[in-house]
Amino acid sequence: MASSVSAAHASRLPASHWMRDLLQALGIRGRTLVIAIPFLWLFLYFFVPFLIVLKVSLAFITIAQPPYTHFNEAGHLVFNIGDSYGRLVSDSLYIKAYWNSLVVAATSTVICLLIGYPFAYGIARCSPSVRNILLMLVILPFWTSFLIRVYAWIGLLKNNGLINEVLMAIGIIDSPIGMMNTNFAVYLGIVYSYLPFMILPLYANLEKMDMSLLEAAADLGCKPLKAFFLITVPLSFPGIVAGSMLVFIPAVGEYVIPELLGGPSSLMIGRVLWTEFFSNRDWPTASAVAIAILLALVIPLMIYQKYQDKELEKES
Amino acid sequence: MAAVERTSQAPSKQTELPSWKDPKAEPYIRIENVTKKFGDFVAVNNVSLSIYRGELFSLLGGSGCGKTTLLRMLAGFENPTSGKIYIDGVDMAGIPPYDRPTNMMFQSYALFPHMTVEQNVAFGLKQDKFPDSEVKQRVAQMLDLVQLTPFAKRKPHQLSGGQRQRVALARSLVKQPKLLLLDEPLGALDKKLREATQFELMNIQDRLGITFIVVTHDQEEAMTLSTRIGVMNAGQIVQIGTPQEIYEYPQNKFVADFIGSVNLFEGQIVEDEADHVLIKSAEAGCDIYIDHGISSAPGAKAWVAIRPEKIQLTKQEVNAPHNCVRGTVKGIAYMGNLSIYLVQLDNGKQIKVTMQNQMRAAELMIDWDDRVSVTWHPNSPVALLS
Numbered sequence: 001m002a003s004s005v006s007a008a009h010a011s012r013l014p015a016s017h018w019m020r021d022l023l024q025a026l027g028i029r030g031r032t033l034v035i036a037i038p039f040l041w042l043f044l045y046f047f048v049p050f051l052i053v054l055k056v057s058l059a060f061i062t063i064a065q066p067p068y069t070h071f072n073e074a075g076h077l078v079f080n081i082g083d084s085y086g087r088l089v090s091d092s093l094y095i096k097a098y099w100n101s102l103v104v105a106a107t108s109t110v111i112c113l114l115i116g117y118p119f120a121y122g123i124a125r126c127s128p129s130v131r132n133i134l135l136m137l138v139i140l141p142f143w144t145s146f147l148i149r150v151y152a153w154i155g156l157l158k159n160n161g162l163i164n165e166v167l168m169a170i171g172i173i174d175s176p177i178g179m180m181n182t183n184f185a186v187y188l189g190i191v192y193s194y195l196p197f198m199i200l201p202l203y204a205n206l207e208k209m210d211m212s213l214l215e216a217a218a219d220l221g222c223k224p225l226k227a228f229f230l231i232t233v234p235l236s237f238p239g240i241v242a243g244s245m246l247v248f249i250p251a252v253g254e255y256v257i258p259e260l261l262g263g264p265s266s267l268m269i270g271r272v273l274w275t276e277f278f279s280n281r282d283w284p285t286a287s288a289v290a291i292a293i294l295l296a297l298v299i300p301l302m303i304y305q306k307y308q309d310k311e312l313e314k315e316s
Numbered sequence: 317m318a319a320v321e322r323t324s325q326a327p328s329k330q331t332e333l334p335s336w337k338d339p340k341a342e343p344y345i346r347i348e349n350v351t352k353k354f355g356d357f358v359a360v361n362n363v364s365l366s367i368y369r370g371e372l373f374s375l376l377g378g379s380g381c382g383k384t385t386l387l388r389m390l391a392g393f394e395n396p397t398s399g400k401i402y403i404d405g406v407d408m409a410g411i412p413p414y415d416r417p418t419n420m421m422f423q424s425y426a427l428f429p430h431m432t433v434e435q436n437v438a439f440g441l442k443q444d445k446f447p448d449s450e451v452k453q454r455v456a457q458m459l460d461l462v463q464l465t466p467f468a469k470r471k472p473h474q475l476s477g478g479q480r481q482r483v484a485l486a487r488s489l490v491k492q493p494k495l496l497l498l499d500e501p502l503g504a505l506d507k508k509l510r511e512a513t514q515f516e517l518m519n520i521q522d523r524l525g526i527t528f529i530v531v532t533h534d535q536e537e538a539m540t541l542s543t544r545i546g547v548m549n550a551g552q553i554v555q556i557g558t559p560q561e562i563y564e565y566p567q568n569k570f571v572a573d574f575i576g577s578v579n580l581f582e583g584q585i586v587e588d589e590a591d592h593v594l595i596k597s598a599e600a601g602c603d604i605y606i607d608h609g610i611s612s613a614p615g616a617k618a619w620v621a622i623r624p625e626k627i628q629l630t631k632q633e634v635n636a637p638h639n640c641v642r643g644t645v646k647g648i649a650y651m652g653n654l655s656i657y658l659v660q661l662d663n664g665k666q667i668k669v670t671m672q673n674q675m676r677a678a679e680l681m682i683d684w685d686d687r688v689s690v691t692w693h694p695n696s697p698v699a700l701l702s
Contacts, residue, residue: 210424210426212422212424212426213426213428213429215391215393215413215420215422215426216420216422216426216427216428216487217428217439218392218393218412218413218414219391219413219414219418219419219420219488220414220419220439220440220443220487220491221414221415221440221443221444221491222414222439222443223414226443231428234430235429235430
């Protein structure tokens with residue numbers, strides 16, 4: 001027995017030595033290696049595709065497979081900014097779509113915050129056993145595919161859908177309310193889909209809050225509602241920022257919800273992008289749209305990152 | 317020591333009765349039969365207590381004895397399960413914390429982390445809608461008092477523990493409450509700073525005439541600060557008295573043991589006259605004669621408490637009918653100003669004796685393993701029935 005154990009050790013040890021020696025010879029430390037894996041992943045699946053899309057956005061359209069070329073008629077490599085990016089600026093459709101996306105995303109974020117804050121606050125103030133059940137319920141919808149959940153709303157909202165049928169059956173309305181294919185349906189879909197992303201970071205923040213601060217405020221003559229705005233809200237600011245970012249950023253580029261629930265008037269940048277790619281087969285413009293929206297989203301992300309760094313600095 | 321100093325600080329009051337002994341004095345705070353239950357757990361059990369204007373009253377007890385719960389009921393954070401609390405004659409039932417004439421200094425300080433020192437201190441005044449100029453002036457005064465003016469613009473996380481504690485104190489004092497509640501106010505401070513702050517607290521109390529109620533588990537702190545102490549155990553107040561009364565005349569074993577150190581001997585009462593008690597104690601190994609009477613039936617079980625500093629050791633043999641026993645020194649701890657002797661009596665019981673080191677090298681006069689006579693004055697022991 002003892003000899004077999006030591007034999008196993010003997011065969012294993014040189015192997016790890018071998019790995020270590022190799023890494024050392026290459027000048028790579030173990031810590032670097034651990035960090036390198038996610039870096040490599042992001043490089044391959046985020047940065048390289050980004051460069052490809054960037055290059056496509058600077059190409060010419062041709063009728064070919066693929067439907068773009070990097071070369072002009074003379075066969076020179078040219079960066080064609082005018083066709084794609086020029087169109088983004090000159091055609092008001094794109095500006096409108098961008099603006100509309102930002103408005104829809106911002107409005108949805110505010111609605112999510114208004115609904116999510118009391119939600120998170122309530123959960124954080126519950127007894128621990130009830131708290132876990134409520135958190136579970138918040139996460140539960142994720143067990144069903146996002147697409148299916150959005151489809152389910154069609155069944156609820158359409159003219160002969162569940163809501164209209166029930167309302168008509170109990171006699172509150174005579175004819176169905178047109179809810180499908182409206183901005184209302186888009187907002188409903190976005191708020192419904194992204195609410196958990198607002199609640200969870202807010203909950204994580206509010207749950208940590210020191211209740212004696214509210215007692216101290218009350219002790220100093222501050223009524224509960226005022227204490228909420230003077231103490232709780234400012235202290236939960238990191239949670240508000242995190243939740244808002246998690247809702248706002250994906251909502252700006254949202255495609256599925258306006259496509260399935262929205263009407264022709266709900267012009268959002270995700271839909272424009274789809275149309276350029278698949279209907280117009282204008283890949284350079286579609287890529288330009290994508291690059292522009294990416295930049296528009298990276299900037300707020302960077303602001304958030306800066307803010308978080310500042311918070312971390314404060315804590316340390 | 318410090319407690320003695322405290323009463324001599326106010327010579328003008330010597331002719332008057334202290335307020336708690338004056339039958340005409342109206343108590344400022346009246347706690348009547350207050351009980352607080354958390355589920356089945358009784359945190360505070362039928363406590364009645366009167367506290368007078370200008371007192372510095374300490375609630376002293378171990379952790380979980382209900383002292384903090386009692387304080388929180390005064391502040392309004394908890395409601396009594398039964399019983400009444402009156403502050404200045406007003407029934408506090410149903411009055412929320414923000415409408416009570418009290419301010420509290422929290423054990424955790426509970427400073428608002430997103431506000432500067434200045435904003436923290438100003439918070440209470442702003443709630444009362446004082447004009448800005450007055451808020452500014454009073455905050456500046458307060459910061460000056462606690463010597464934090466240079467730190468006015470800092471946030472709490474940029475301060476040391478002692479500085480935070482002073483911010484908390486300033487914040488609770490700035491509204492000049494009628495009643496200040498302090499929950500373990502000096503717990504986080506080191507010894508030097510604690511002593512300095514104790515005297516500072518007493519100064520502030522004298523100057524502003526605020527009634528203080530201090531919750532503490534630190535008996536030394538309670539002895540130094542208080543006009544009176546309420547000793548708590550298992551949700552009940554077991555004794556109320558001045559520091560001297562609590563120390564010199566404990567009413568039961570718990571108080572005798574909790575405050576200071578004490579040697580306890582179990583025994584049986586043989587004689588109980590008006591001017592003396594005689595207790596036969598096998599545990600002490602001799603009869604104990606005490607020069608004050610207690611009213612009890614002879615033959616009853618009793619305990620005798622003797623403080624270590626009230627016992628004398630001598631190498632000479634002493635022959636006395638009582639209050640005298642032989643033993644062997646088993647250990648000496650030299651503390652500088654005094655020495656603690658661990659003496660094993662001939663019946664096996666170990667007792668503690670402290671003696672002042674009046675002369676240099678006094679500790680050498682009695683050494684380890686020396687045979688000694690242990691004696692005490694009939695005035696020194698206290699007989700306890702429970």
